[in-house]
Amino acid sequence: MKPWLLLGALGCLAASLLPAGCRRAPANRVQGYVEGEFVYVASPLAGALDTLSVARGTQVKEGAPLFALETDPEKAAHDEAMRRLAQGRANLEDARKGKRPTELDAIEAQIRQAQAALELSESDLARQPRLIRTGATSRQELDRARSTRDQDRQRIVQLQADLETARLGSREAQIVAAEANVRALEAALAKAEWDLSQKHQNAPQAGLVFDTLYREGEWVAAGKPVVALLPPANIKVRAFIPEEKIGTIRLGETVRVWVDGNSVPFTGRVSFISPQAEYTPPVIYSRESRSKLVFMIEAVFEPKAAVQLHPGQPVSVEY
Numbered sequence: 001m002k003p004w005l006l007l008g009a010l011g012c013l014a015a016s017l018l019p020a021g022c023r024r025a026p027a028n029r030v031q032g033y034v035e036g037e038f039v040y041v042a043s044p045l046a047g048a049l050d051t052l053s054v055a056r057g058t059q060v061k062e063g064a065p066l067f068a069l070e071t072d073p074e075k076a077a078h079d080e081a082m083r084r085l086a087q088g089r090a091n092l093e094d095a096r097k098g099k100r101p102t103e104l105d106a107i108e109a110q111i112r113q114a115q116a117a118l119e120l121s122e123s124d125l126a127r128q129p130r131l132i133r134t135g136a137t138s139r140q141e142l143d144r145a146r147s148t149r150d151q152d153r154q155r156i157v158q159l160q161a162d163l164e165t166a167r168l169g170s171r172e173a174q175i176v177a178a179e180a181n182v183r184a185l186e187a188a189l190a191k192a193e194w195d196l197s198q199k200h201q202n203a204p205q206a207g208l209v210f211d212t213l214y215r216e217g218e219w220v221a222a223g224k225p226v227v228a229l230l231p232p233a234n235i236k237v238r239a240f241i242p243e244e245k246i247g248t249i250r251l252g253e254t255v256r257v258w259v260d261g262n263s264v265p266f267t268g269r270v271s272f273i274s275p276q277a278e279y280t281p282p283v284i285y286s287r288e289s290r291s292k293l294v295f296m297i298e299a300v301f302e303p304k305a306a307v308q309l310h311p312g313q314p315v316s317v318e319y
Contacts, residue, residue: 029318032239032257035298036311038210039234040225041066041201045074049218054209054227059307062206066227069220074196081189088185092178104166111159118152125149207231208307230311232303237268239317240294243277249319255299258316259309265318266309268299 047069054066125145131137211228214220237257241249249270256265274296299317301309309315 028245029258029316030239030241032237032315032317034309034311034313034315035236035238036210036230037234037236039204039207039229039231041204041227041229042223042225043069043198043201043220044222045069045195045198046222047071047073047199047220049214049216049220049226052212052214052216052226054212056209056212058209060203060206060209060229062203064203066201066203067214068201069199071196071199074192074199078189078192078196081185081192085182085185085189088178088182092175092182095175095178104163107159107163107166111156111163114152114155114159118149118156121145121149121152201226203229205229205231205233207234210311232306233300235301235306235309235311236271237299237301237309237315237317238296239299239315239319240278240296241319243293243295246273246295249273249297253319256318257299257301257309258318259313262308266301266305268301268305270297270319271300272296272298 049067050070051068052066053068054060054064060066125142125148128137128142128145132139132142208230209227210230212226213224213228214226220226237255239255251270251273253270255268255270257268258265277293277295279293297319300306
């Protein structure tokens with residue numbers, strides 16, 4: 001056999017024996033990886049972790065309890081705010097009312113006493129002119145009787161004014177001040193209720209409990225995450241498209257994602273196209289593409305498909 005025919009036969013045999021993994025990938029297929037954007041759930045207040053209601057790797061529904069911190073200080077502040085508000089409302093109600101009925105009765109009794117005294121002083125004054133004519137009294141006694149009568153009259157006027165004031169209640173400025181105090185106490189109670197509610201945190205979205213960062217009994221600083229959630233909507237695939245092909249990709253376009261061990265691809269849609277070019281990331285570079293510019297794209301999936309993808313998982317993206 002001629003040498004060139006032998007070389008050709010050997011070449012065909014070698015090509016037929018190459019494993020499928022060594023065959024060149026389709027031109028419209030690139031490598032990528034799964035990325036997760038976590039939701040870190042924290043309390044704005046500090047405290048010891050009293051209850052951890054979830055375990056790592058479990059799925060939770062929206063609104064499900066995640067954890068609770070100790071609440072003793074917040075409960076005490078809440079109870080104090082409630083008592084202060086009750087006191088403020090009682091003071092306002094008292095300011096709007098007049099005197100108590102017994103106090104009004106006392107003023108009315110004083111008026112009756114003053115009226116009786118006035119009747120006596122008027123009778124005494126009426127007798128004084130006759131006594132002067134008979135010489136039984138002096139002009140000074142007449143003047144004293146007249147002064148007593150005038151004082152009794154003014155006393156009645158004073159007590160009647162006190163009675164009207166008692167029925168009116170506090171002055172308008174005092175009532176306004178009491179109302180403002182009640183509003184301030186209501187705001188303080190609302191703040192205390194909010195503080196108390198923040199010691200219990202629920203899941204803001206349904207998703208996977210990717211990690212728990214504290215154990216029960218440990219001290220948690222204010223704002224420190226206790227649970228890391230991974231909602232299905234936050235699971236995406238990132239891939240890098242060569243610069244010469246990025247013009248063929250559009251937002252909303254359908255892509256197929258292949259995962260090792262799964263013969264059926266996941267269907268997603270392009271949700272982001274980077275406006276900036278970059279060099280191929282080292283994690284997926286190859287000798288022939290490491291110097292080429294690429295554009296990153298992101299694809300998102302329906303929740304049922306997203307939960308089957310895992311952050312860091314390598315994938316193949318066909319566009």
